[in-house]
Structure formats: structure tokens, C-alpha cells
Amino acid sequence: MFVNNNFPQLAMATFSASFKGNKLTSMHNTNPYPFSQNELEKTIGCSFASLLNGVDLGFAPDEGNLALRQTLSTFHYDGIKADELMTFAGAQEALFCVYNALLQAGDKVLVIAPVYEPLLKIPQNMGCKVSIVELNAEKNWSLDLNKVEEYFKAGTRLFVINYPHNPTGATLSHKELIDLVELCHQYDVWLLSDEVFRGLEHTKQDQLPTVADSYEKGISVGVISKGYAIPGIRVGWMACHNDELCKAVNNVKGYLSVCNSQLDERVASEVLKLPEKLTQRNLSIILPNKSHLSDLTSLLGYEVKINLPKVGCCVFVELEDDKVSTEIVARQIAEQTGFLIFPSDLFCTGQKGFRIGFGHQQFADFIRACE
Numbered sequence: 001m002f003v004n005n006n007f008p009q010l011a012m013a014t015f016s017a018s019f020k021g022n023k024l025t026s027m028h029n030t031n032p033y034p035f036s037q038n039e040l041e042k043t044i045g046c047s048f049a050s051l052l053n054g055v056d057l058g059f060a061p062d063e064g065n066l067a068l069r070q071t072l073s074t075f076h077y078d079g080i081k082a083d084e085l086m087t088f089a090g091a092q093e094a095l096f097c098v099y100n101a102l103l104q105a106g107d108k109v110l111v112i113a114p115v116y117e118p119l120l121k122i123p124q125n126m127g128c129k130v131s132i133v134e135l136n137a138e139k140n141w142s143l144d145l146n147k148v149e150e151y152f153k154a155g156t157r158l159f160v161i162n163y164p165h166n167p168t169g170a171t172l173s174h175k176e177l178i179d180l181v182e183l184c185h186q187y188d189v190w191l192l193s194d195e196v197f198r199g200l201e202h203t204k205q206d207q208l209p210t211v212a213d214s215y216e217k218g219i220s221v222g223v224i225s226k227g228y229a230i231p232g233i234r235v236g237w238m239a240c241h242n243d244e245l246c247k248a249v250n251n252v253k254g255y256l257s258v259c260n261s262q263l264d265e266r267v268a269s270e271v272l273k274l275p276e277k278l279t280q281r282n283l284s285i286i287l288p289n290k291s292h293l294s295d296l297t298s299l300l301g302y303e304v305k306i307n308l309p310k311v312g313c314c315v316f317v318e319l320e321d322d323k324v325s326t327e328i329v330a331r332q333i334a335e336q337t338g339f340l341i342f343p344s345d346l347f348c349t350g351q352k353g354f355r356i357g358f359g360h361q362q363f364a365d366f367i368r369a370c371e
């Protein structure tokens with residue numbers, strides 16, 4: 001048994017590993033059901049063979065191929081230029097590099113919770129002082145900017161947000177984002193925005209501008225795996241106007257992947273030119289499944305409550321029974337139905353419930369199995 005105090009085990013991984021060998025269907029995923037190669041070829045109207053024709057098999061440039069960065073700049077941002085973008089082996093690597101470039105032990109970091117665990121654990125493992133601002137389930141998982149300001153007044157180097165939000169499916173209004181950026185500006189706080197579910201808004205008007213486009217100290221992180229449902233192509237990116245930060249991030253990346261796969265970058269640079277087509281396919285799975293969500297009032301007899309999300313394909317289902325642990329209920333569900341959902345303990349929150357994904361083709365079966 002190896003113990004590395006710099007990288008304590010993630011609770012999500014430990015929980016999932018405890019089911020290893022059991023044939024369970026994951027109903028906790030945050031991305032829509034992944035594209036197959038055939039489905040992707042049909043959706044974009046082009047074969048992989050022609051996409052990959054003549055691809056260079058040398059190392060890719062460490063900041064990412066220009067063609068991919070141009071695609072991102074043109075189709076995913078308003079004012080971010082190709083040289084303000086860098087690509088990574090997934091969003092996870094981008095996040096790790098940004099934290100390590102921006103922070104030192106002792107720095108104060110604020111994160112929203114419930115939270116995707118690495119967003120909190122990476123800075124915590126670096127020795128940063130990480131505080132949590134809990135979203136308010138009673139008010140549709142809203143973010144209280146007055147509470148955020150209290151932390152800013154006490155000194156905060158970095159505020160970390162994630163909209164569309166994993167695990168609640170919450171988002172901000174356009175006005176709330178403007179007010180938040182203004183607050184960060186006033187207190188000179190860096191704003192790291194994990195935007196990996198951008199593209200999964202259920203209506204176009206709920207799509208927010210990116211933080212990198214909105215704020216000079218804003219950093220946006222995106223990925224092809226989540227919002228676009230292609231996790232088998234390992235391409236993430238970051239966008240930021242600050243050149244010094246981009247250089248520091250690139251330096252950290254030199255300790256990790258150094259550069260991406262040329263094959264992945266070539267496919268991503270074409271596929272990401274068609275975000276609307278990808279979104280259309282993803283919503284064709286998500287929206288019918290969402291209509292089943294309102295039927296979910298109990299899980300194996302345990303009463304639950306839901307705020308219907310307007311974005312993404314995961315939802316935080318609140319457990320109304322305070323006598324039973326969410327982990328016990330999740331284990332009962334796994335045993336009795338064959339579906340795996342995640343208990344709220346994995347999201348560093350005091351709020352009780354489960355993360356359920358509704359981007360899976362078998363979602364209706366899951367609802368029936370839990371009746």
C-alpha cells in the first residue's frame with residue numbers, strides 16, 4: 001500500500017473502486033451518453049479517415065496546435081484570441097496547471113459547494129487555505145454574493161466557480177455573473193471558471209458569456225468530454241487574457257503531458273467547429289430524460305426533492321430522510337437495481353443527497369427501477 005500525502009485518495013475514486021467487479025450501470029455521470037465514432041461521423045458529415053489524412057505524428061506544439069486554438073477562438077469565445085488559449089490532456093490537467101501556476105501554500109482560495117472534488121482538493125493538497133461557500137438549495141442553488149464578499153474582504157487570491165454546475169445543475173443569471181465579475185474586480189480576485197459543461201444549456205439564452213471574455217483576471221477552462229460528450233478524445237483548454245499567467249501555466253504543463261496527441265487535436269479542431277450540431281444531439285437525449293425527472297419523488301421509498309436544472313445533465317437530488325446516510329441508500333440502490341449513483345459526501349458539502357446523471361440512454365429504466 002503506497003501512501004502519498006501530496007495526493008490523498010479522492011473520495012469519488014475510492015467510492016467507485018469499492019464496486020469494482022460488480023456489473024453496475026453508472027447513473028452518476030455528468031456528460032451526455034458519449035458519441036460513438038459512427039454517430040460522430042454522421043453528425044459532423046465527415047469520416048475520421050479524411051479528418052486524419054496527412055496528420056503530423058511528431059510532437060504537437062506545447063501550447064496546442066494553432067488550428068485547434070483558432071477553432072476555439074472563433075467558435076467558442078468572443079474576444080479571446082488563439083494566442084490566449086492553451087490546450088491540455090483534458091480539463092483536469094488544465095485545472096491542475098492553473099492552480100499550480102497561480103497559487104502557493106498559504107494562499108486563500110474560495111470554492112462553491114457542493115463541488116467537483118478536485119476543484120477543492122488540488123489547492124488544499126498544495127497547502128492553500130481553502131474556504132467553502134455553500135450554494136443555497138432552498139433558493140434553486142443560488143450563490144449568495146454577500147457571503148462571497150465577506151470572504152473577499154478577509155483576503156482571497158482566487159475564487160473558483162463552475163457553471164453549469166456539477167453536481168446541482170445550477171447556473172447563474174447573466175446579471176449575477178456581471179455582479180460577480182464586478183466584485184472580483186473590486187477586490188482584485190482571480191476568478192477561475194470551470195466551464196466544462198458549457199454547451200449543455202437547455203435553451204440558448206441560458207448560455208453565459210465565458211469568464212475569460214468577461215474579466216481581465218478571469219480564467220476559463222473547457223473540455224470536449226463533458227459539454228460535447230466525446231470523452232474518448234482527450235482535449236481540454238484554458239483561456240485567459242493574462243500573458244504572464246499563460247506562460248506560468250505552460251511551465252507547469254512541461255512537468256505533465258508536455259503536449260497533446262496530434263490525432264486528438266486534429267479531430268477536436270474540426271469537431272469543435274460545429275458546437276450547435278453536437279449540442280442538438282446532446283439535447284435530444286437530455287430533454288426527454290429531464291421530463292422523467294419530475295416523476296422522481298422517492299428512491300426505493302426514501303423521499304427526495306429536486307430543483308429541475310436548466311443546464312447540464314446532472315442533478316443533486318436532496319434526501320428528505322435525515323435518519324439514513326446517503327452512502328447507505330446509494331449502496332442499497334446499487335445492490336437492488338444495478339445502477340450506481342453518487343452520495344453527497346463525495347462533493348465536500350454539508351447538504352444531503354445524491355448526484356444523478358440524466359444524460360444516459362437508460363435513464364427511464366433507472367427511474368422505474370427505483371420506484
Ligand SMILES: Cc1ncc(COP(=O)(O)O)c(C=O)c1O
Binds near residue numbers: 090
Ligand atoms: C466540474 C468538472 N471539471 C472538470 C472535470 C474534468 O474533466 P476531464 O476529466 O474531461 O478532464 C470534470 C469531470 O468530471 C468535472 O465534472
